[in-house]
Amino acid sequence: MTFHPEDFINPLVRDLPPSGIRKFFDLVSEMKDVISLGVGEPDFISPWHVREACVYSLEKGYTMYTSNFGLPELRYEIAKYLDQRFGVPYNDQKEIIVTVGASEAVDMALRTICGPGDEVIIPEPCYVSYKPCVRLTGAEPVAVPTYFKDEFKLTPEILESYITPKTKAIVLSYPNNPTGAVLTREELAAISKVIIKYNLVVVSDEIYGELTYEGTHTCIAGLPEMRDRTILISGMSKAFAMTGWRIGYVAAHEDFIKNMVKIHQYTMLCAPIMGQKAAIEAFRSCHHEVSRMVEEYDQRRRIVYKRMKDMGLEVFKPQGAFYIFPSVKNTGLSSEEFAQKLLKEEKVAVVPGNAFADCGEGFIRCSYATSVKQLIQAMDRMERFLSKQFSS
Amino acid sequence: MKNKVLKLLECNGRISFEQMAVMLDTTVEEIEAIVKKLEEEKIILKYSAVINWEKAGVEEAVAIIDVKVSPQREVGFDAIAQRIYRFPEVRSVSLISGEYDLSVSIEGKSMKEVAMFVAQKLATIDHVLSTRTHFILKRYKMAGVIFEDEEVDRREVITP
Ligand SMILES: Cc1ncc(COP(=O)(O)O)c(C=O)c1O
Numbered sequence: 001m002t003f004h005p006e007d008f009i010n011p012l013v014r015d016l017p018p019s020g021i022r023k024f025f026d027l028v029s030e031m032k033d034v035i036s037l038g039v040g041e042p043d044f045i046s047p048w049h050v051r052e053a054c055v056y057s058l059e060k061g062y063t064m065y066t067s068n069f070g071l072p073e074l075r076y077e078i079a080k081y082l083d084q085r086f087g088v089p090y091n092d093q094k095e096i097i098v099t100v101g102a103s104e105a106v107d108m109a110l111r112t113i114c115g116p117g118d119e120v121i122i123p124e125p126c127y128v129s130y131k132p133c134v135r136l137t138g139a140e141p142v143a144v145p146t147y148f149k150d151e152f153k154l155t156p157e158i159l160e161s162y163i164t165p166k167t168k169a170i171v172l173s174y175p176n177n178p179t180g181a182v183l184t185r186e187e188l189a190a191i192s193k194v195i196i197k198y199n200l201v202v203v204s205d206e207i208y209g210e211l212t213y214e215g216t217h218t219c220i221a222g223l224p225e226m227r228d229r230t231i232l233i234s235g236m237s238k239a240f241a242m243t244g245w246r247i248g249y250v251a252a253h254e255d256f257i258k259n260m261v262k263i264h265q266y267t268m269l270c271a272p273i274m275g276q277k278a279a280i281e282a283f284r285s286c287h288h289e290v291s292r293m294v295e296e297y298d299q300r301r302r303i304v305y306k307r308m309k310d311m312g313l314e315v316f317k318p319q320g321a322f323y324i325f326p327s328v329k330n331t332g333l334s335s336e337e338f339a340q341k342l343l344k345e346e347k348v349a350v351v352p353g354n355a356f357a358d359c360g361e362g363f364i365r366c367s368y369a370t371s372v373k374q375l376i377q378a379m380d381r382m383e384r385f386l387s388k389q390f391s392s
Numbered sequence: 393m394k395n396k397v398l399k400l401l402e403c404n405g406r407i408s409f410e411q412m413a414v415m416l417d418t419t420v421e422e423i424e425a426i427v428k429k430l431e432e433e434k435i436i437l438k439y440s441a442v443i444n445w446e447k448a449g450v451e452e453a454v455a456i457i458d459v460k461v462s463p464q465r466e467v468g469f470d471a472i473a474q475r476i477y478r479f480p481e482v483r484s485v486s487l488i489s490g491e492y493d494l495s496v497s498i499e500g501k502s503m504k505e506v507a508m509f510v511a512q513k514l515a516t517i518d519h520v521l522s523t524r525t526h527f528i529l530k531r532y533k534m535a536g537v538i539f540e541d542e543e544v545d546r547r548e549v550i551t552p
Contacts, residue, residue, distance in 0.1 A: 025550040038550035128552045177552075299415035306414050349549060 016132050020355035024339065028349045035378040036349040037366040040177065042241040042322070046278070047289045050242065053281035054274050062273050068265040070098025070249070071276045077283035078249050086209065086219045088232065090251040097261055098271045098279075102207045102235040102248035104264070106171075107133045109203045109231045109250060112260045113169055114139035121162055121170040123154040124357030125178055125325075127205065130171045142167070145359035148327060151316045152179035156190045163194070169201040172220060175208035178356045178365035179325040180301075180318020185218040192223050202230045207248070208321040210239035210290060213298045217320070221251075228253045236275075238321075239290055240282045245275035297322050300368040300375055307379040311386050322369045325353065329362040331389045339364055345388075346381035393418065397426050398435070405439040442535045453503045454483075457510055458492035458524040469493060472519055481509050492524065503527060 006014075021038075028034055045051075069075060072092070079092035090096055099105040106129055114120055116138035122130050123144045134141040144162045146152045159170070172191075174183045183191070195202060202220060209217040221230040235248025248271075250260065264270075301318060308315045308326050315326035328338040335352035342348050353360030368375060396416050400407055409427070413420045430436045445452050461472050469487055476496055477485040483497045496514070500506040507525065515523050531539055 019552065021550055021552050025548070028549045034549065036549045039547050040551040041547060043545065043547070302414050302417055303411070351550060355552075 012136055012138065016135060019128055021128065021351060024349075024351060024355070027340070028343065031343070031347065034343065034347045034349050035370070035374050035381070037368070037370060037375075037378055038349040038351045039367050039369060040323075041243040041369065042238060042293065043369045043371065044241040044293050046240065046242045046245070047282065047286045049285050049289070050240070050278045050282045054278040057274065057277035062277055064273060066098075066270045066273050066276060068261055068270055069096065070271055071273070071280065074098055074276050074280050074283075075249075077280055078251070081283055082219070082232070082251060086217060086222065088219045088222045088227070088251070091254070094254045095257050096249060096251050097257060097264055098276060099235070099248045099250055099264065100268055100271050101237060101246045102205060102233050103129060104268060105233040105235070105248050105250040106130065106203065106205060107136075108260050108263050109233065109252075109256075110134055110139075110169075110171075111137050111263055112256065113201050113203075113231075117166060118168040119164060119166040121159065121167060121200075123159075123170075123172070125152065125176075125353060125360035125363075126171070126173050126356060127177045128356065130173070130205075134171075139168070140166075143357065143359075145357070146179075146181070147359070148314070148316070148363075151319075152176065152181040152325065153183055153187060154191060156194045159191060160194050160198075163198050163200075167198060167200060169203055170195065171203045171205065173205040175212055175217070175320025176323075177208065177321050178323050178351070178353065178360065180321050180323045182212055182319035183218070184215070185223075188218055188220050189223055192220060192226050195229070196225055200229070202226070204230055204232050206232060206234045207238050209234060211294055211297060211322060212320045213294075213301060214319055231256055236279050236282060239294075240279075240286060241293060242275075242278065242282065245272075245278055247271055247275040247279045297368065300370075300372060303372065304366065304368050304375060304379065307376075307383070311379075311383040312390065313386070322367055324366050324368060325360075325363050326366070327363050331386070333389070335361055335364055342382065342385055346385045348378045348381050348385075393422075394426055394430065397423065398430065401427075401436065401439075405441075442537050444531075444539055446531070451501065453500050453506045454528045455498050455503075455506045455510070456526045456528065457496045457498060457514065458488075458526075459494040459496055459514065460492050460521045460523070461494065462519045462521060463493075464519060472517065475517055476514065479509075479513060481506075481513075 075092040075096045078096055079090050083089045110133045114134060114137040118139040119142050120134045120139050121142050121144055123146055131141045142162055144158060146154055174181060204220050206219060219232060221227045221232050231250060231252040233250050236242035236245060304324050305317050313326040318324050331338060335354045339350050339352040351365040353363030353365060397412060400412055409420045409423045412423045463469050464471055473485050473494060476482055481498050481500060483499050486495045488495045498506050498509060500509060510523055510525055
């Protein structure tokens with residue numbers, strides 16, 4: 001009898017669709033002189049302070065495991081940061097785990113609360129990992145569309161219409177990848193009323209919290225009656241330009257944490273110590289650098305928004321993260337057609353919106369985590385491309 | 393707003409008013425007025441380029457000279473500093489803390505020319521007690537710019 005590895009694949013894994021981004025990646029990689037607005041990470045290199053601290057820790061011989069929860073000094077810094085920056089106090093001994101990126105935290109949070117028979121609400125368009133992570137728990141992801149007319153904000157009315165007796169949790173991700181949408185304190189308060197009414201858990205991915213351009217970020221955990229039912233996830237990747245270090249964290253009620261840490265200890269043991277050492281330094285000495293980067297993203301955001309509006313794209317001004325999500329419907333092309341044609345004709349790479357959700361069809365995600373010079377060049381090329389589309 | 397304009401100009405002296413207006417979310421007129429005022433007030437002194445002369449193939453000798461002086465009654469160090477900074481060979485003069493009093497940077501065509509200038513002009517000024525010359529052998533970073541920056545974009549072209 002011949003052995004077929006395919007026969008042994010867990011159906012939950014087998015049926016996961018491959019990422020819609022992969023296909024595009026292959027296409028772009030083959031081409032030269034492309035300006036990529038398809039990158040979902042900062043163009044800044046991690047601050048030198050951070051890199052230097054890691055080198056020093058290696059010289060000192062910090063190459064071992066840490067506590068499952070993470071280095072106590074780092075948890076202390078995380079708790080201090082969440083409290084001082086966003087007004088949400090957590091106990092650094094019992095309510096925080098350092099994770100391998102926000103990615104691990106999302107997976108762990110969902111596995112800790114969901115299983116077969118549960119439904120998890122996922123407002124879309126959104127980051128690509130939530131749906132697959134829910135699927136892997138055996139629970140059912142319920143996609144809730146958001147709309148251009150609402151600037152891709154989740155509204156309490158739409159949310160309520162998707163809740164069933166099986167709904168257990170909701171994944172919130174604002175500031176949002178790919179739309180740049182942000183929910184204000186008032187908008188979050190309105191949504192939290194629905195969440196409380198139906199007794200749901202919130203998994204809140206706030207990795208772009210620091211990248212909020214008008215006003216400051218509100219943690220939903222800071223709203224009345226929300227703290228205990230919220231699992232707050234964030235990390236170093238975006239705000240501190242530390243994607244490759246793989247350091248994230250989760251802050252939640254002790255009862256969530258003590259169960260989550262079981263998964264973490266058996267599957268990950270701990271986050272890498274080099275990254276943890278670097279993260280401590282980031283919290284201690286890089287706030288200045290963070291504000292400088294945020295200010296620069298903000299300036300680029302204004303440039304890109306204005307250029308897109310001027311060239312005739314339907315677009316709203318993103319309020320957070322480093323993405324802008326214009327509609328390309330008036331070109332008569334689908335997201336994918338637009339992205340492919342733009343790549344072929346003008347060598348600008350963007351990500352088709354349908355990679356993030358069905359309701360992302362008709363939009364493209366452009367990242368402005370790229371130098372002003374490159375952005376302006378990309379906008380010139382896009383403008384030329386559009387004028388050809390509109391005139392033909 | 394004033395300082396934001398200055399920051400943008402410090403990074404790129406050739407940035408247009410239009411672009412600054414977009415980046416700072418204001419009007420071209422406001423930017424124009426601010427820049428004009430900054431120039432009038434001599435807060436913006438001039439616009440210049442940061443140049444890697446070595447790469448341009450131009451020989452130059454640059455030295456930093458520590459100068460010890462005895463301050464004068466009423467005018468302190470200012471009068472001597474003025475006598476020094478009036479020389480066109482002198483690129484910059486600063487009052488510094490520590491063992492010496494003034495830090496002077498001098499540019500010339502050759503080391504000899506610079507050394508002669510120090511010996512004949514600088515060291516002989518009244519109240520200059522002593523000097524110490526350091527020639528610059530290689531520049532790594534100037535005006536916030538790293539000369540041979542190897543930090544290229546190594547990111548994957550498309551990521552979620
Ligand atoms: C919304 C969102 N959450 C999480 C992540 C992953 O973050 P990390 O690098 O901390 O795993 C990303 C990365 O693109 C993201 O956009």
